[in-house]
Amino acid sequence: MASSRNGSVTTNGSSLSNGHSKQDKTATESSMLPHLLTNVIFPSTLVFLGPTFLMWIWYSVVFHNGSYYDFFSTAAKSDNAVGYLLSVWSKVSFGSFLSLSIIGGYMIFQLMLTFLVPGKRVEGPMTPTGHVPVYKDNGFSIYIITMISFVLLTTYLKLYTPYSPSIVYDEFGSLLANMNTFAWLFCVLLYVKGIVAPSSKDCGTSGNPVFDYYWGTELYPRILGVDVKVFTNCRFGCTVWALLPCCFAMKAYELHGFDASINSFVSVAILVVYLTKFFWWEAGYMCTIDIILDRAGFYICWGCLCFIPGLYASFSFYLVSHPIALSYPLAFAIVAAGLTCIAVNYDADWQRQHVRATDGQTTIWGKKPEVIRAKYRTSQGEEKSSLLLVSGFWGLARHFHYLPELGLALCWSIPCGFDHILPYTYLIFLTLLLIHRTHRDDLKCSDKYGIYWRQYKSKVPYKIIPYIF
Incomplete structure (x- = not known):
């Protein structure tokens, strides 16, 4: 059952007091372990180990041919296994001008589109406190503008400069590390904001700072008029999920040619169609569990800012160093199966x-x-x-x-x-x-x-x- 902000529990129209019940000591003690796991151990593990896990994926692809087994067996054979596992962070450049420019430039571009691109007003489901979230339904337009801009930028760079969007592949470790750092700090800001200056009544704390940082202190935070979850989930997370495989496929093409790396283009084609469908339906996404139930904390914001780029796009990152010259009939069959699923x-x-x-x-x-x-x-x-x-x-x-x-x-x-x-x-x-x-x-x-x-x-x-x- 879900607790409301005033401490009561609502279930199918009835409200129960959150006062102390006469439970026996055994029952109370037996409930402590699940509470400890879900409210302390799991959140702490995700906050501190989650970013490192993403770096392990990147490191395994770049330095161990995409093999978890080779990566972890090498760590086990080293003199300092823990040190080896943590050394992945030393292989990247924190605060590099190139990484920060790519991240900052993309975010500024998306923020500009958020305000400038028109869209009709849509409302999300009413919350238990009576708040009705309001959105501007411009996600599909922004997505199309972003993808067209990517094509135009790629054309310009390839024709008139020595650069290419494939530089994102070369810089991906540093991009991932810097995004993790940003996400950690951004979630601190959200944690404080939900306590000090919440955007609605759907806020509050559990009394456990670890869990509150992980889960969030606000359901629908806005900063300077920007809906935080719309930006992290859609403008950054899902849009970057479409862009990264395109950059990686470009790198595969530059290294191996089209026929040898056709597997990259097969995967990208399916993914881009899927995400196009997602943005066409974005207003409906605002009524899903991600939005109406999950607060804006580390779990969902770090997840969209880092976990999506680091894990969701990992297959396309892997494909760059593992080209497979699929036959055209097999390639079309895989694409057709993917489109059928969509x-x-x-x-x-x-x-x-x-x-x-x-x-x-x-x-x-x-x-x-x-x-x-x-x-x-x-x-x-x-x-x-x-x-x-x-x-x-x-x-x-x-x-x-x-x-x-x-x-x-x-x-x-x-x-x-x-x-x-x-x-x-x-x-x-x-x-x-x-x-x-x-x-x-x-x-x-x-x-x-x-x-x-x-x-x-x-x-x-x-x-x-x-x-x-």
Whole structure:
């Protein structure tokens, strides 16, 4: 159950006091370990080890041919294994003019577009405190302008200068290190801001500074009119996720030529189409767990500023030094499989949005959709309702749309070959993330809808894979 800011717990319209209950000592002690793991140990580990893990990925590709085994076995055989594992930071240049110029220039460019590019007003879901977040729906336009600008910049550099966007590949270790440093400090700023000058009532602390830094002290922070989560998640994280593989593919082309490095272009083609679909749907993203539940702390802001560039794009970084001359038929088959996954994922999202927009007065797969009209109460006691779709893809599994997401990640990883597990790190992470997210979503929806969610689970018992999971 989710605690509200005033210390009460709301569950399907009822509110329970957060006072001391008469639990026995054994029960209290048994609950301490999970609390310690989720509120102290895991957050501390991610904050201090997460950035180093990203540097390990970079180091393994550059100095160990993309092999985790070679990297960690070398560390184990060294006189000082811990020192070797931490020495990856000594291989990069902190505060280098080139790295800071690339990072700063890109951020300034995105901030300018955020203010200058028009977009219609859209609203996110109301929070328990009654706050309604407002966004300017200009994400797709900004994405298209950014990608066109990248093409124009690449053309200019290649024709009139000795430089190329592939310099991002050469400088990637330093870029990653400097972004980690920025993210650490930026999250300190967000932590203090949420306490001293919050942007809305959806703020507060848990009393545990470690967890508050990790999770955040504000749900919807704004700085100088800029929505922090929109900027970190979309303007930086997801847009950089599209740009980095393009830069890496350019490096692969310069080193090996097109035919020899066609695997890089296959992966990039699938990814760019996927992210184009994401930005087309960006307003819908503002209603997902990432935005409406996760606060703006280290978990989500560092994740978008560093984890996405460092891990999500790792397959394309790996491809530069591992070219595979795929046959044209195989290349087209992989692209076609990826595009099919994107289409299924898009259609699944569209089905749910369309049914809710038409109040169920439509057809899904040629039939009138079966829906559950779930009632719930806000923390202010206002009764509302929402449609739970039981037809189409949503009748196969409660999170069927995660399945094509996993298939998609497999499609852009397969061109890396099967020599090492490193380029499949994102696929492994995504699998674990989505399994965990189904659990989080079940808890949230059970809390919100109560008996209606139990009815939905009885009709749709599978989480992601029909008849399996």
